[in-house]
Amino acid sequence: MKVTIVGSGYVGLVTGACLAEQGNNVFCLDLDPKKIEILNSGGVPIYEPGLKEMIERNRAAGRLQFSTDIAASVAHGDVQFIAVGTPPDEDGSADLQYVVAAARNIGRHMTTAKVIVDKSTVPVGTADKVSAAITEELENRNLPAELCSVVSNPEFLKEGAAVEDFMRPDRIVIGTENTPAGLRAKDQMRKLYAPFNRHHERTYYMDVKSAELTKYAANAMLATRISFMNELANLADLVGADIEAVRQGIGSDSRIGFGFLYPGTGYGGSCFPKDVSALSKTAKEHGRDLKILDAVEAVNEIQKYVLVEKIEKRFGKDLKGMKFALWGLAFKPNTDDMREAPSRVIIQELVKRGATVIAHDPVAMPEAKHCLDLDFQGNPDGLKQVSMVEDPMAALDGCDALVIVTEWKAFRSPDFDVVMQKLVRPVIFDGRNLYEPQAMQELGIEYYGIGRHN
Template sequence: MKVTIVGSGYVGLVTGACLAEQGNNVFCLDLDPKKIEILNSGGVPIYEPGLKEMIDRNRAAGRLQFSTDIAASVAHGDIQFIAVGTPPDEDGSADLQYVVAAARNIGRHMTTPKVIVDKSTVPVGTADKVQAAITEELEKRNLPADLCSVVSNPEFLKEGAAVEDFMRPDRIVIGTENTPAGLRAKEQMRKLYAPFNRHHERTYYMDVKSAELTKYAANAMLATRISFMNELANLADLVGADIEAVRQGIGSDSRIGFGFLYPGTGYGGSCFPKDVSALSKTAKEHGRELKILGAVDAVNEIQKYVLVEKIEKRFGKDLSNMKFALWGLAFKPNTDDMREAPSRVIISELVKRGATIVAHDPVSMPEAKHALELDFQGNPQGLKNVSMVDNPMNALDGADALIIVTEWKAFRSPDFDVVLQKLTRPIIFDGRNLYEPQAMQELGIEYHGIGRHN
């Protein structure tokens, strides 16, 4: 099948590459010429395990191309995926200007029937706006509105495992309207996703608005589990319980399960913070307050400061002349995404208290440098107190303590003899509970986890 992907960012690239992998002829559009230049020269503008190899393979096979040519992109695909950004607006709602602009471009150039697929994470009612924008453009050219049908097909991709998630999905959600054009679109989507349903049916068909709400509901539920466990972990610290024992005790209940029950320094990235806020905003627009989500967001913001509070409790408020090694900058492992990353809060707060930070991350240091430049715009002196090194052990040289913020596999089993040799004080603040408190105590390491108790 011929498919066009509008937007060659995170979702667009993964969607395009994975659909090409199934034998489809895919045209990826982006209006950023620098991004297209990177892609056409063999690079990939984001880090995602397995993605570059898949892109290279399908481009070499002639199934995947990248361009800034809008007219060519519309002419190419019978199915047009809109996978552009929906950044949060000032009031917390999703900014749909790029989605609507993409829809208008399709409406201006299409001459044959098209299935328009909302792949971007968008609030309930967006499909109506996309349909209205395309219809308006079609009417200007005296073309019938039923040339197109808008489908909601939300993505459920975890950064760091997006290729695997797309190729072996838990579920595929497709929302269509019960109209002749909608039924034709449903059949087109059924054919497109047939290879993913070969062993068993993974597709859930529903109306468009239900599909739109499903995406937000899923992310809101996962964010809620994270904030709930962080609250329990903080309580465990106060009462002397071990949150890891609690996690195993409740996770073994089949009604609860173990997923997303790991306490830490709060969630970040491009999805959970934005989607929780956007869903709350949608509810308010309809006269309803989602009180649980308000608490989820508030707890998450507080949690980003938990390690800072532990460090302050141990060393005092004045951290002048103190040096900290920090392992992990990205908001989660296997990505270079620094959006809403807890490391940004932790570094900023420690620098405010006079500390020096030497950081390491296996992938995200270039992105982190850019993010910290933004964070320290009002305090350029702050950047002088932050440096990055290519080896995690080199970050430990002369440091007063080690801070772990992201749970990269490379940090799970370090040579603790070297760690002890390099640190001036044997202290670890573990924001991801990578290590066992009893084992640390036996090594002579003063260990501060999140809700961990010996």
């Protein structure tokens, strides 16, 4: 099938590459010429395991192309995916200006029937706005509105495992309307996703608004589990319980399971923070407060400061003259995404107290430098207290403690003899509970985890 992807960011690139991998002819559009130049020169503007190789393979086979040409992109695809960004607005709602602009561009240029697919994460009712925008453009050109049908097909991709998630999905959600055009669109989507359903049916068909709400509901549930466990971990510290034992005890219940029950420094990234906020905002627009989600957001913000509080408790509020090694900058492993990353809060708070930070991340340091430049815009002297090094062990030289923020695999089994030699004090603040407290004690390391007897 001929497919167009509008927006060559994280979701658009993964969607386009994976659909091309299944033999479709895919045209990826983006209005950022620098991004398209990077892609056409063999680069990839984001880090995602397996994505670069898949893009290279399908470009070489002629199944995947990148361009800024709007008219050509609309002419190409019978199915047009809208995968542009929906950043949070000032009031927490999703900013739909890019989605509506993409829809208008499609409406201005289409001459034959198209299936328009909302792949961006959008609030309930967005498909109506997309349909209205396209219909208006078609009517301005005396073309029938029936030429287009809008489908909701939310993404459920985990950063760091997005290619695997797309190629072997838990579920595919498709929302269509029960109209002749909607039924034709449903048939088109069934054909497009047929290769992903060969072994068993993974597709759930529903109405458009239910599909839109499903995406937000899924992310809100996962965020809720994270904040719930962080609350319990903080309580475990106070009462002397071990949150890891608690996690195993409750996770073994088949009604609960182990997924997303790991306490830490709070969630970040491009999805959970903005989706929880947008869902809460949608509810408020309809006269209802989602009290659980409001609490989830509040708990998550507080959690980003927990490691700093532990450092303060150990060393005092004045950290002038002290150096801290920080392992992990990205909000999670296997990505370079720094959006809402807890490391940004921790670094700013340590610097505010006078400390110097030497950071390392296997992938995210270039993006982190850009984000920290923004974070310290009003405090250039503070930025001078932050540096980054390519070797995690080099970050430890002369530092008073190690702070672990992201659970990269490379951090799970370091040479602790070397760690102790390089640190001024053998102290570790572990924001991801990578190590066992008892094992650290036996090594002579002063260890502070999240909810682990300290």
